[in-house]
Amino acid sequence: MGSWFDYTINGLIIGNIYALLAVGLALIFGVSHLINFAQGSIYTVGAYIGWTCVTYLHTPLPVTMLIVLAGCALLGIAIERIGLRPLAGAARIAPLLATIGIGLVLDQVLQLIFTPDPRALPDPLPGWRIPVGGGTIGAMDLLIAAIGLVSGAVLFVFLRYTKLGWAVRATALDRDAARQMGVDTDAVNRTVFAIAGALGGLSGLMVGMYYNHIDTAMSFQATLKGVVAQVIGGMGSVPGAILGSLLLGLIESWGVALFGSSYRNLFAFALLLLILVLRPNGLFASSRQAPPEPLTGTFIAPSRAIRVPPWVVVACALGAAALPLVPNIPYALQTLTNGWLYAILALSLTLVAGTVGQISLGHAGFLAIGAYASALLALDLNVPVVVAVPVAGVITAILGTALIFPAFRLRGHYVSIATLGVGEIVGLVILNWESLTRGPIGVTGIPPLPLDSVEGAYWISLGLLVGLALLQVRLVGSHLGRAFRAIRDDDVAARAYGISLNRYKGLAFAVGGFAAGISGAVTAHLYSYINYETFTSQISILALTMVILGGLGNIPGAIVGAVALIGLPELFRATAEWRMLIYGITLLLLIRFRPQGLLGTV
């Protein structure tokens, strides 16, 4: 029984930490209908500010906490000013993508300053533990619980009894009406981001001390946990966020007790999908309530696409095909091969996110399915590579569509959250299903592609890209293209004209899954080694940046975007950290200044 008590306490403590994240997310969502994907990065920044204070300034804990609160509040305000306010008139999903970009930039800056090596962040509290009912409670547990309670109380008083708190609540209910009544909604936004930043940073500091460990890669998981907690409690609801966080903490902790710690996140994301499918308005909302309307609306920036003359396309393709005849450029060929494989992924994503308007943030999961399917077919069943790759494409099409299927009834931001969750689930299943996937060790000795040379890989990837691109051009030019774009522009009107969302979203994800699966499969045979971390969520974000760079839904654009983002950093010989930073900044600049991309949306 004792250990159960400990797991429960642990669950509540973790829940408390999630609550600090989720409350900030809920406030921001309530006021501006935005999921702040940079929240986890603020949390990491908070942890590192704390670490710097403790290590270099030797500040006592209360001072450290105050510095973290102030620093992260300022960061929150800066994010609002840079990321959100300039996008006031843009499509709903633009600020969401902006916060993803900001998060990426913050993480990479941290990594450049502090290196990716983990740091210890010891807590200065006394080491005693009070034995309670068979378990124990330590000083850190009490501190976190106290911070949770105090922040909750302060927030309640602020929202309930101060003028600014009223303004926040009024803005959350009806932004336009509040503005007409003289509420300074910019000030409200600023306040909300400051509070969210402060609480997020504090949360990071607490987690760092609780585990005595911080690193620069912890942002993403933190954001996800905050979002999951918020979805459980109902988007935009502060009490819901707190309850959802505690529930998530408990379920994770009990799940760990039953199945082991590598299952922790799997529980969180399975719960996320379950809630999104069964009760998209959260556990505490009434079930027949329609999902909040502001989440709809398309991301596509109205534009007229630039038409690339066919002879230019043919010339480019021929030029690309002839490139290996130039002697002694293996490095350029390898880079371009990588570029072609990314271009196939971008093709897939531009169909799903651009043509059908389902902004998928989990596309790397498709790569992983394709890669593992092909590698395991070739290794375990001795299927020839030539057969394994297309079969892997089909497997990805089926499995990927089935996984995303529950999210077909969702819209707007919810689709992004759900696909993000699906992407994570794929990685976690690969990690935990050891009998099939070899678990954390990964798959080694994957047989190479048939033409086992630099030129061979180049030609194979290019050929696949050209073939799949032509297929997609034909597809989008048919009645299916119309149906897809109708769903994107207005899914209610589309249904009223006989277009079944399940059927056509399913087709789009199947076609997209096929292409992404092939890209992943070829990558696996090229690398000869893959593991569950080969295809991270950063690849999903990178693919989305490529697609936006080229112009959403634009097929030549996707290829141009992929080759540009893979090729240009190579020209400058950028290191991995700098490269991700460049991608983050590119994404931010694009959303702000050219949302229609280089070649225009279609």
Add this chain to the structure above:
Amino acid sequence: MTELLRLRGVQRRFGGVVAVNGVDLVFREGELLSVIGPNGAGKTTLFNLITGIDVPDAGRIEFDGTDITRAAPERIAALGLARTFQHGRVFANMSVRDNVLVGAHTRLDLVRHAPRWIGPLTELLLALVQPPGVVRQQAALEAELREILALFGERLLPRLDDPAFSLSYANRRRVEIARALALRPRLLLLDEPTAGMNETETAEMLDIIRQLKARGMSILLIEHKLDLVMRLSDRVVVMDDGVKIAEGPPAAVRNDPRVVEAYLGHRAVGEVVG
């Protein structure tokens, strides 16, 4: 005339508000029936319930003898019901041509004759292969498209390849009607087709609806401009607070004391003058 649509005791609540409260309605083929009533009377909710965008809490809706009370909107569209939307819902980033062609979606052979279960796959395959039958139907639709747009004179034809977001408000409403006609509806539901239109445009719309009626099209119309309603309708249904308060030929309804009271009792005093 045969009965096309029948509503029995249809009810829909939103929280404490009963938007549509036990409405019965019979609509016969070839008829033009107008639904009028003050703002918030439940007219648009009624349309949403008929077209499957919303589901009633009680009651039954039949279209040509088929129960469609809980049917999905896409199925109802396939049965031949087409509608326009109150505030206009064109596909903003698609061309006028593509907007109207989406209207013909349910008529495409490769959609209609798709086998069960593997239907989506055969549809995908045919879309990629584009066999002669598919190409032929596409060409026929292209011709039909021009015919439909000709109904609106030179308003839309020169803008065939323009994206819908670049059109004027009135033109977007016209695109919506063209899209509905491309479905070859057995019943056409028009939700305030002249909202936001000036007098010339309204007169033009009146003429278009009259032409459609002359062709034998069955039309269910929501409209605020009573003048238009009185001139077009075979029958008028008046709703107030979710309840049907009167029904009959335009002249009879116009002088019904309950109708006058419904209008004068509300803010919308001016509308009865129409």
